[in-house]
Structures are given as C-alpha cells and as structure tokens.
Amino acid sequence: MRAEDFLCAFDAGGAFPDARPGQFVHVRTPADLTLRRPFSVAAVTGRGRFELLVRKRGEGTAALLSLPEGAEVSVLGPSGNGFGLPEPGERAVLVAGGIGVAGLRHLSRTLARDGRRQVVLVGAPTATALLDGVLPGPTTDGAVRVEVATDDGSRGLRGTVCDLVGRALEETDAPARVYCCGPQAMLRSAAGIALAAGARCEALVEEVMACGIGACRGCVVRTRTGYRAACADGPVFDAAELVFDGEERA
Amino acid sequence: MLASGTVGYGGELSGLCDFSSVGAIVTKTVTEAPRDGNRPPRLAETPGGLLNAIGLENVGIERFLDEKLPAAAALGAPVVVSVAGDSPAAFARLARRVGERPETAAVEINISCPNVERARRPVWDDPDATAAVVAAARAATGKPLLVKLSPNTADALSVAEAAQRAGADALVVANTLPGMRIDIETGRPALGNATGGLSGRALMPVNLALVWRIAAGVSIPLAGSGGVATAEDALEYLMAGASAVQVGTALFLDPDAATTIAEGLRRRMAHDGVRSVAEYKGMAGRMST
Numbered sequence: 210m211r212a213e214d215f216l217c218a219f220d221a222g223g224a225f226p227d228a229r230p231g232q233f234v235h236v237r238t239p240a241d242l243t244l245r246r247p248f249s250v251a252a253v254t255g256r257g258r259f260e261l262l263v264r265k266r267g268e269g270t271a272a273l274l275s276l277p278e279g280a281e282v283s284v285l286g287p288s289g290n291g292f293g294l295p296e297p298g299e300r301a302v303l304v305a306g307g308i309g310v311a312g313l314r315h316l317s318r319t320l321a322r323d324g325r326r327q328v329v330l331v332g333a334p335t336a337t338a339l340l341d342g343v344l345p346g347p348t349t350d351g352a353v354r355v356e357v358a359t360d361d362g363s364r365g366l367r368g369t370v371c372d373l374v375g376r377a378l379e380e381t382d383a384p385a386r387v388y389c390c391g392p393q394a395m396l397r398s399a400a401g402i403a404l405a406a407g408a409r410c411e412a413l414v415e416e417v418m419a420c421g422i423g424a425c426r427g428c429v430v431r432t433r434t435g436y437r438a439a440c441a442d443g444p445v446f447d448a449a450e451l452v453f454d455g456e457e458r459a
Numbered sequence: 460m461l462a463s464g465t466v467g468y469g470g471e472l473s474g475l476c477d478f479s480s481v482g483a484i485v486t487k488t489v490t491e492a493p494r495d496g497n498r499p500p501r502l503a504e505t506p507g508g509l510l511n512a513i514g515l516e517n518v519g520i521e522r523f524l525d526e527k528l529p530a531a532a533a534l535g536a537p538v539v540v541s542v543a544g545d546s547p548a549a550f551a552r553l554a555r556r557v558g559e560r561p562e563t564a565a566v567e568i569n570i571s572c573p574n575v576e577r578a579r580r581p582v583w584d585d586p587d588a589t590a591a592v593v594a595a596a597r598a599a600t601g602k603p604l605l606v607k608l609s610p611n612t613a614d615a616l617s618v619a620e621a622a623q624r625a626g627a628d629a630l631v632v633a634n635t636l637p638g639m640r641i642d643i644e645t646g647r648p649a650l651g652n653a654t655g656g657l658s659g660r661a662l663m664p665v666n667l668a669l670v671w672r673i674a675a676g677v678s679i680p681l682a683g684s685g686g687v688a689t690a691e692d693a694l695e696y697l698m699a700g701a702s703a704v705q706v707g708t709a710l711f712l713d714p715d716a717a718t719t720i721a722e723g724l725r726r727r728m729a730h731d732g733v734r735s736v737a738e739y740k741g742m743a744g745r746m747s748t
Contacts, residue, residue, distance in 0.1 A: 237712055243509045243659045244502075244711050285475070285714070417502045419509065419711045422475065424467030426487075426516045427502040436495055436516065441471075 213265035214308070214340055215274055216251065218258065219284065225257040226287055230294075230316035231413055231445045234261070234286035235421035240272035247418045247440070249312040249390070250287055251343070262311035262343060288421055289444045292316050292411055294323075295386045301327040302377050302408070303344070304399045306370050306391025307334075310343040312413040312444075313390050317344050321353065328377050329355045332370025332395070336363035371398040378406040389413065393453060400448035410448035414439050461717060462684055462707030463488055463541040463567060463607070464513065468523070469531035475714035480721045481536040482703060486527070488541040488569045489557070491549055493519030497574060498651035503640045508661030508686075509708055510638050512574045512652035515543060520556055532562035539605065541567040543575075547595035558600025566602050568593060568627075571609035571634035573656045583609035583634075586621035597626030605682065607631040608673075610665050619673040629680045631705060632670045636662060659708040660686040667699050674700025674741060688716065690723025697739040 228234070228250035235245040246269045252260040265271050276282070295301045301320055303313045310331060320327045333339045336359055347355045356373050357365030366372060370391070378385055387403035389396050390413040403410040416428040416439040423441025430439055431452040437443065463485040466472050478484075496516025503510040518527065523540075531538045540563050542553035550568060557563050570592055571583040582588040593606055606622040608615060610633040619630055635656025640649040648654070663686025670683045680703070683696025688709035696704045709716045724736060733739065 241507075242712075243504050243507070243708060283713075417500065417504070419502055419511070419708075420465065420467075420471070420714075421711075422467075422471045422714070424471035424487075425465055425511070425711070426467075426496060426513050427511055429496070429499050429501060429516075431499065436499070 215263050216343065217261050217263050217273075218254065219261065221257045221259070221284060223256045227253045228259060228287035228315065229291035230319050231291035231312065232287040232289045233444055234259070234284045235288060235418065236261070236273065237283040238269035238273045239276060239282070240268045242269050244417070244419055245285065245421060246270065246273075247421060249315070249413065249444075251311050251314040252318055253315065262308065262314070262340070264308050285421055288440060290442070292388055292413070292445050294319070295325060298384065299409075300381070300383050300385045301325055302374070302385050302387045303327060303329045304370055304374055304387060304389045304391070305329070305331050305344060306395035307332070307338070308340070309389075309391030309395070309413075310340045311390070313388060314343050316388060321345060324352070326352050327354070329353060330358070330370050330373040330377060331355065332358040332373070332391075334360045339364060369395065369398070371395060371402060374399050374402045375406065378403065378408055384408070387411070389448065396448070397453040400451070404449055411445050412448040412451060413445050414443055414451075416444075460485055460539065460682060460703060460705045461710065462705040463569065464511075465707040465710050468527035469534050469538065470527075472710075472714055473534065477715055477718045478534045478536040480715075480718040483537040483539045483564060484531060484534065485539040485541050485567055485705065486523075486531060487517050488515050488543045488572065489517050489520055489523045489553065490515060490543055491520050491553060493517065493522070500649060500651050501655075503649040503655065505638065505640060505657065505661060508657050508659035509711075510640060510650060510655035510657055511635070512650045512655035514574045514652060515572055520553060524556065524560065528557070528560060528562050537564035538562055539565045539567050541569050541607070543569040543572060547591045550592045551595035551599040554596035554604070555599040558602040563602055565605055565628075566596065566600060567605040567607055567631060568596055569607050569634075571607050573609070573611060573635055573637045573654070574652055581609075583618065584612040586614075586617045589618050590621040590625040593622050593625035593627050603628040605629045605631050608633045608669070610634065610636050610662075610669055610685070615669050616673055616676045619677050623677045623679050627679060629682060630673065630677065631682045631684050632673055632701070633666045633685060636665060658685065660688060662686045663692060667695055670696055670701050671699040671743065675744065687720070688712075690720050690727055693720050693724060694727065694739060697736060698742040700741045700744060702737070702740055
C-alpha cells in the first residue's frame with residue numbers, strides 16, 4: 210500500500226452491530242469540518258470491532274490519521290443496505306478500482322469464510338498504487354483467483370480493471386454476480402460490461418453525505434425510478450437501476 | 460427546535476436523538492404534489508459551512524399526512540409542519556390540511572427556500588407578497604403560524620413587519636444564503652443546481668445580525684436559525700433578541716445536538732444564577748444602550 214493509505218482498527222464495544230458487507234459508518238473526524246465522513250466497513254474483526262481503509266485525501270482523513278492509537282472518535286452506523294450475497298451456484302466476481310478495494314474487502318472475507326469461490330479483479334494506475342493486502346491473494350485450491358490491471362502495465366494487464374471483467378465473465382456459462390466498487394467512470398464501464406454479459410451487477414457508490422441516515426436527501430443518485438439516497442437506499446445499488454452521469458433517464 | 464430539512468420527517472433520527480431535549484421537530488417542507496428535488500450533486504462543503512441544493516424533495520401532502528405526520532408525532536416532541544406552495548392559495552390549502560390534524564403543533568411557512576425560487580423578485584424579498592401568503596395561511600388555520608424568512612433581502616425588517624401584520628405568530632430568522640462553489644478540475648459548478656443555500660457556522664453572524672435588527676422592530680417572538688451548534692451560539696441568538704433557536708446543520712455532526720445545547724444552557728444558567736432562558740432575551744440590546 211502507499212504511504213497515505215491505512216487500514217485502521219476500531220473497537221466500538223460489544224453492543225455495536227456487526228456491519229454487513231457493503232455497509233458503511235459515518236465518522237466524525239477531529240478536523241473542524243461541517244460534515245462527517247462515510248467509510249465502507251472494510252472488515253468485521255470481532256464483536257464491535259471493525260476496520261476502515263482510510264486514504265489521506267483531505268483535512269478530515271488527515272486529522273483522522275493523525276490521531277494516536279487508542280483515541281476515541283464518534284462513529285454512526287453501521288448504515289446502508291449492503292451487498293446481496295451470491296445465490297448458490299452463482300459465481301462471485303469482485304471488481305475494485307483504486308480505493309474501491311475498501312468497499313469489497315468485507316465481502317471478500319465473508320465469501321472466503323463461507324467457502325464461496327471468488328474471482329477478484331483489481332485495477333489501479335500503477336503497480337505502486339495497487340492496495341496489496343486489502344483484498345485476499347490467490348489461493349492454491351482456486352477458491353480465490355486474482356487478476357490485476359494497471360494503466361501503465363507495471364503489473365498485470367496493461368489496461369483497466371474493466372478490461373478484465375469481460376474476460377472473467379466469458380470463461381464459463383455459470384451465472385455470475387458482479388460486485389463493483391470504485392470511481393464512477395469505472396462503475397459505469399464495469400457495470401455496462403457485466404450487464405451486457407447477462408450477469409447481475411451490484412455497484413457500491415461513493416457520494417458526499419450529510420446526515421447519513423436518509424433525512425436530508427443530500428446524497429442522492431439517479432436511478433431509473435427516481436432519485437435514491439446513497440446513505441439509506443444504498444450505498445449498494447442494482448447497477449441496472451443506476452443512471453450514470455451523461456446517460457439519459459430511461 | 461430541529462430545523463426543517465435536516466431531520467427529514469423526524470423518524471430518521473429515531474434512536475440517535477433524545478427527543479425530550481427537543482422543543483419541536485420542524486419537518487422537511489411539504490408541498491402539495493410530491494417533488495423529486497434537484498439533480499445531484501446536492502451538497503458541497505465550504506469552510507465553516509455547507510451548501511445544499513436539495514430542491515424541496517418531499518413525498519407530497521397526501522403521503523405526508525398518511526404516513527409521515529403520525530410517525531413524527533409518535534417521537535414525543537411537538538411537530539411543526541413546514542409547508543411551501545407556489546401561491547397564497549396553495550399555502551392556504553396546505554396550512555388548512557396540516558392545521559386540522561391534531562398531530563400538528565404549529566405550521567411553518569417556508570417562503571425562503573433559495574433552491575426552487577426562480578422569480579426575479581421572490582416572495583421572501585417582497586413585503587406585499589409575504590403578507591399575501593401569510594394572510595392566506597392565517598385565514599386557513601388557527602394553529603400557531605411561524606414564517607421562515609430569508610437573509611437574502613435588503614430590507615428584512617419590512618418583510619418581518621409585513622408577516623407580523625398579516626398574522627404570523629412567530630418568525631424564524633432565517634433560512635440559508637445563496638452560495639456557489641466550482642470544481643476547478645472540470646470548470647463546472649459543484650452543485651447540480653449550480654447554486655445552493657449556505658448553512659452552518661459561516662452563516663451565523665449574518666442571521667444573528669438579522670435577529671438583532673428584526674427584534675427591534677417586531678413584537679412577535681423570533682426563533683434564531685443559522686449555524687447554532689453549541690449552547691454559546693444559542694445564547695448569542697437569545698441575547699440578540701430571539702426567544703428560541705433552531706438547530707440544523709449541526710445535527711450532521713451530532714444528531715443529539717439538542718441535548719448537548721440544552722445541557723450547556725442549563726450549566727450556563729446555573730453559573731449565571733439565571734432561572735429562565737428568557738432572562739437572556741434581548742440582553743445585547745439592553746447592554747448597548
């Protein structure tokens with residue numbers, strides 16, 4: 210991982226509910242900001258214990274990462290709907306772009322725990338930007354297969370993670386369930402490929418959030434049936450329902 | 460009071476807020492027809508504040524009365540229903556519908572949302588238009604009528620006086636100020652609606668000055684609104700002449716800010732040997748003369 214990405218461990222006490230894969234927590238950072246910052250729960254590691262992947266990106270994340278070990282922060286959650294787990298017989302294909310690995314780590318660990326096979330596709334601009342260790346490495350029994358793409362070809366395929374999606378879906382006729390997390394352009398492209406291949410596709414969206422509880426209607430995304438709040442109706446959406454920027458409403 | 464737009468229809472805060480600390484929940488503004496709201500992005504943080512351009516997304520009066528109002532009333536705090544219409548007659552119809560419901564403690568007339576108004580001279584900037592809206596709502600309900608003013612006017616006092624003359628029982632001072640941010644990477648406005656309303660701490664001195672000015676000219680009570688996050692902020696509004704405060708954007712950091720503020724006020728009162736917050740009201744006016 211790069212020096213500005215940190216997997217941070219939190220202990221919220223035994224009464225804090227276990228997050229489902231794809232759920233998020235809304236964190237009050239020690240910075241003097243107006244809003245909390247939402248983070249996907251990257252893993253549940255015990256009763257009330259969880260991990261967040263924090264990338265130093267602005268004032269809030271910098272302040273959060275400057276806290277000493279053992280410091281207290283206010284965390285709201287776990288919130289949102291989370292991913293649907295694959296049906297028996299469905300292949301899980303996880304597609305992560307950049308920091309999107311954070312949103313898929315909990316799902317990947319859950320699938321591994323349940324003995325489900327998974328194909329993990331990861332993309333980043335360069336090899337050094339890949340967040341190694343956040344998603345599992347390949348296993349010798351083939352339960353976890355990992356493929357990598359980098360824009361500059363410094364590791365894996367030269368190209369984007371979306372180039373890996375079509376190939377992964379063509380391998381077998383088994384029905385696939387594709388889980389995407391990453392920048393909007395990547396979500397749009399990966400979802401388009403998955404849906405065209407007849408796969409079910411769930412996308413975890415990232416939006417600026419205010420209340421985080423469905424009250425303020427600030428974090429809405431466009432769907433074929435109208436605006437939906439990322440915090441309360443998402444952050445996971447059926448990709449077939451999402452209307453991405455530049456697409457006309459159906 | 461919990462300010463309109465920040466708490467949905469109240470139930471969203473269930474479990475996160477001690478409603479016994481809350482003087483009233485002011486609902487998301489309700490319109491006659493359901494509204495989808497503005498295209499996203501709808502939020503942009505600013506230094507010390509927040510821009511929003513929600514665009515009055517709401518479920519419409521029918522679903523509100525069927526589902527949302529009973530649920531809000533069950534939370535335990537009085538419910539003030541915020542309404543907005545596009546004419547005095549629409550305001551009157553809304554005020555009548557919500558006013559006749561026993562769950563409604565009061566009606567807040569929202570003439571000041573900066574994200575839907577397109578008129579060159581909006582209602583909030585026009586004493587006569589304000590009076591027409593308030594008079595129509597006044598005739599339609601006997602419930603207490605709060606009118607939420609805008610800071611975006613050169614003569615707020617005339618608008619406030621017009622609202623009082625037309626029968627308002629109290630004024631909420633005030634809504635958000637228009638504002639904008641631009642994403643310099645794309646060159647596009649940060650908000651889908653291009654401009655939005657500025658709330659949060661950055662707004663507080665602006666609306667505090669409005670309370671100060673309006674308190675000197677009207678006799679009905681004022682609720683200070685804009686940037687209240689702490690007991691000290693609430694005290695400033697009281698000392699400027701407000702009788703109550705609304706808390707909105709601060710709830711995004713602390714959904715139970717009402718409890719934090721109420722506890723802080725009690726500590727402050729004990730320290731000052733004051734028995735009622737009313738003793739602080741207008742203190743700044745008395746001290747400056």
